[in-house]
Amino acid sequence: MEHKSYTFLEIKQKLVNYCVYQDRCHKEVEQKMWDYLLIPEAKEEILLYLMKENYLNEERFTRSYIRGKFYMKSWGRNKIRNHLKFKGVPEKLINSCFDEIDEDDYQKTLGKLFHNYYDKIKGVQVYQKNSKTIKYLLSKGFEYEEITQVIKDAENDL
Structure with missing residues (x-):
């Protein structure tokens, strides 16, 4: 060719x-x-x-990437950060752009993903449901501490 x-x-x-x-x-x-x-x-x-000429703007790219991956694909911060690092975006820039994600939206999304996934798992004990759900949410890029907090809150609601 x-x-x-x-x-x-x-x-x-x-x-x-x-x-x-x-x-x-x-x-x-x-x-x-x-x-x-x-x-x-x-x-x-x-x-x-x-x-x-502002066709190439790393901060604008980072901000729109963060918004897109969170609001469209429901990715957590860790997965977004790793993908941006892979694209060569500096850590400092990534951190300064995470204000694109509203903290309430983050918690709501995590809660929704937790309940949807957790409720689908049938025929296993609670601790197995929890560990499967934790694994799933970690793979979506959510922080372990945030996930365990959602589980605690769900258990308190029972």
Whole structure:
């Protein structure tokens, strides 16, 4: 398969479109640049342009990623943090953007996930139901302390 060659300006425009379609982090844009076999100076120039023109904004990306993964997919903070770290987003930036998640929403979501999952488990003892539910909620990225608190609250409601 032969590669179509693009001019610098065509590549720049393709990367603008890539960023406009959806917020991206630096690592995603840099990976996309590999497709175009650019020299380091050209990559640098495009990256600076994308940032200067606000097509590429790591904080905006991080905030929209956090909102999306929590409000659409019900991921907990740990899973969101790990995925952002994998995308090369600095820990400090991740932590400063977690205010995108309302604390009440976080507790409500965790409670809802707990009850939905817990109520589906049939034919096992309470401690097994608890441990299966804990495992499930940990895999969704919720913090162990938060999960055990939800279980305590549920037991107190009985």
